[in-house]
Amino acid sequence: MNDSDAADPRELVGPGVPEAAGPDRGAGLSGWRGLLLPGAAAAAAAAAVLLLHVRDPHIEGAYGLCPVYALFGVYCPGCGGMRAVHNLTEGHIVDSLHSNLLALPVLTLYVLWVGDWAIRAWRGEGPRVPGISSLTMWTLLGSIAVYTVVRNTPWGTWLTPV
Numbered sequence: 001m002n003d004s005d006a007a008d009p010r011e012l013v014g015p016g017v018p019e020a021a022g023p024d025r026g027a028g029l030s031g032w033r034g035l036l037l038p039g040a041a042a043a044a045a046a047a048a049v050l051l052l053h054v055r056d057p058h059i060e061g062a063y064g065l066c067p068v069y070a071l072f073g074v075y076c077p078g079c080g081g082m083r084a085v086h087n088l089t090e091g092h093i094v095d096s097l098h099s100n101l102l103a104l105p106v107l108t109l110y111v112l113w114v115g116d117w118a119i120r121a122w123r124g125e126g127p128r129v130p131g132i133s134s135l136t137m138w139t140l141l142g143s144i145a146v147y148t149v150v151r152n153t154p155w156g157t158w159l160t161p162v
Contacts, residue, residue, distance in 0.1 A: 030124030080161025
């Protein structure tokens, strides 16, 4: 091995790791500037919740029609979601769960995800993409399918939007 084969120590951070891929390179913005994207996601969600609080979705045609309900006459898994958020902003948790059982858990998971994203962005890290196993994914999809079927049957009327 001659001198031309040896790597320049200024180009390597660790054994075989180029400097551009080192720990301080490409990590993204940190501190207040890192909060731009998670802050925008939180602001968009807050604006949507505020809109649903101010403009009541219980009023017929306030936001249009659900295309699934308009075409097929059945409630999709999302039907009643806007009503559920409106009920939450009014402090009516039971009515919210009655309008859409999935809205409260989805909102909670969104708040947790954006919060985690903001903490990681403050540190200069990217957002964490939740990884789920295929068993978990199929369980969730199956649960949503069962929820959809049950809410459209006579004994699932308690799951229909109010």
